[in-house]
Amino acid sequence: MSFQAGKISSQARPDLLIGPVSLLILQDLQIIYGHEIVELLIPSRKHATVERIGAFPELGNFLALSKELTHVLQSLKEHYMSMYEQKYSDLFNHEDKGDTHEEMLHILSDLEAAYQAPQLPTAITQPFHATQRLQQRQPGKRAEIRKLTRPVRRRSVLVLLAAAALGILVLTAAAVMPLIEQSIQSALQWQSDLPDSAYKNLQLTQQSDGVSVTLEKGYADANRILLIYTYSIPKRYGNVRAEVQGTITTAQGQTLPEGMASVVETMARSSDGQIKWAGVLSFDTRSIQDTPSALHLHLVLKKFFIDVPENVKIQSEHIRVSHFANFSKALSYNFTLPFHPGRNVQIAQPQVTVQGKTVTLRSVVVTRSQTTFEFQGIADAQVVLHTPASTITDRYAETSGHRPDNEHNDVCAACSMLFISQNDLSTQTGLWTITLNKDNREWTFKVKVH
Numbered sequence: 415m416s417f418q419a420g421k422i423s424s425q426a427r428p429d430l431l432i433g434p435v436s437l438l439i440l441q442d443l444q445i446i447y448g449h450e451i452v453e454l455l456i457p458s459r460k461h462a463t464v465e466r467i468g469a470f471p472e473l474g475n476f477l478a479l480s481k482e483l484t485h486v487l488q489s490l491k492e493h494y495m496s497m498y499e500q501k502y503s504d505l506f507n508h509e510d511k512g513d514t515h516e517e518m519l520h521i522l523s524d525l526e527a528a529y530q531a532p533q534l535p536t537a538i539t540q541p542f543h544a545t546q547r548l549q550q551r552q553p554g555k556r557a558e559i560r561k562l563t564r565p566v567r568r569r570s571v572l573v574l575l576a577a578a579a580l581g582i583l584v585l586t587a588a589a590v591m592p593l594i595e596q597s598i599q600s601a602l603q604w605q606s607d608l609p610d611s612a613y614k615n616l617q618l619t620q621q622s623d624g625v626s627v628t629l630e631k632g633y634a635d636a637n638r639i640l641l642i643y644t645y646s647i648p649k650r651y652g653n654v655r656a657e658v659q660g661t662i663t664t665a666q667g668q669t670l671p672e673g674m675a676s677v678v679e680t681m682a683r684s685s686d687g688q689i690k691w692a693g694v695l696s697f698d699t700r701s702i703q704d705t706p707s708a709l710h711l712h713l714v715l716k717k718f719f720i721d722v723p724e725n726v727k728i729q730s731e732h733i734r735v736s737h738f739a740n741f742s743k744a745l746s747y748n749f750t751l752p753f754h755p756g757r758n759v760q761i762a763q764p765q766v767t768v769q770g771k772t773v774t775l776r777s778v779v780v781t782r783s784q785t786t787f788e789f790q791g792i793a794d795a796q797v798v799l800h801t802p803a804s805t806i807t808d809r810y811a812e813t814s815g816h817r818p819d820n821e822h823n824d825v826c827a828a829c830s831m832l833f834i835s836q837n838d839l840s841t842q843t844g845l846w847t848i849t850l851n852k853d854n855r856e857w858t859f860k861v862k863v864h
Contacts, residue, residue: 607838608633608783613642614752620715620745624648627658627715629747630692634709635781636756638673639697641713646690659717660745662697665710670697700779700786705755715745756781757840758864766857771825773850773857780863785835787848792857793817793829795850801863802844804837811835825852 613631620627627645634640639662663669673696702709717740757780765774773791787799793815797808815831817824833848843863850857 607836608640612782613640616747616749618747618749620747622741622743622745625741627745629713629749632749632751633754633783634699634711634751635754635783636699636702636705637779637781637784637786638699639670639695639709639711639751640783641695641697642692643695644690644692658693658695658715658745660695660713660715662711662713664702665712668702670699670701672696673698700777700788702753706753708750709753710750711748713747713749715747716740754781757843760862760864762860762862764859766859768855768857771855772827773825775848775859775861778861778863780840782838782840783836785837785839787833789831789833789850791825791827791829792831792850792852793824793826794831795824795852795857797833798849798851799833799835800847800849801839801842802846803842804839806835806837808833825855 613633615631616629618629625645625647627643630642630644632639632641643658645658661669699709759778759780761775761778764776765772767773771791773789776788776790777786778788779786787797794813794817797811797813799806799811812834813831814834815824816829817826818828821828846861846863848859848861
């Protein structure tokens, strides 16, 4: 399979049977999961259709994160299937839109792919090859979307695809960049537009239960702390998935909450079989008062999520699949990060009332790593942000809302919502306008960014 600028070419691998619908789906999934996904999903007819994607456990986390992907893939499928109906209309019984009709569409897709390839695809005789390889979980470099550290009501797949597309550039540098450094760069691209030079090198390592965790680098501003870590796992653990959990406190004893961002980890296996991971921890700093020049921080990692065979022994106990376990010795790190204050922002009118419903813009924090808008009085809305140089909607950002259990409306006094753009908007000074739309009502706020 060849990869050029994020595109997949079926002609480069004649042994793979890829029709246009399968090809488009694989292109999107390759952006998310990297090269390995193509090897796992060798499509024989329905293996890459919307109906079968959910059958692959490796994709479960992603589909759970965003139902929007299903709608996107369904639309792609319907579009290309209608093209085949028109092109080969004489082959269809148009009164029958059932399974036979669907099967014919897939056959035509596959036949076209086979005809265009240099030779007949051998995957026709290997219909179970993809499933077998997936179950074996062959080692290789891949990116995984982990669970969100805080609940997100709506997260656009376009955000994920756009951010992960940058990771393709990392994958193409495999020949010149050390394997673990590739993993670090791939994890970084998921979190923000920050260049690598913005991070402070830390290189702090602690060990427990055979797991070695290194804080590689960190960054702190008025929105969040980003900590890039790597860890290695003994070869005897096999093909594991792991994720660390921890808490962070300031020198003043303030515990910072986890940031609302994907905990993304990428895995690479070195030539000696050692499994290495890279990931990003995010913590919310918006509650920090004043603007200190630096943050003196204490990080404690107490738990790790590990997915191993039941017969693997860790801490003198059998860890079950997908199990959170305590480190027998908590990993502790002390370090200092430069603190980057946000832009000075003036909110022209903090409260806007429409049809008797008041929404308050409580805060706006503009930093290099992200921009956040915090609202009170609404839990979910369509959002459009206009800055002097760009327009950003909630399809290209993250929104997180809270509504009390006793409320049945997303517009209520106790409701709250957080809108986050991962783009670096810190250079866009001037007048900004942000509009919330809910149930045909619009609340518009204007802020001046200095």
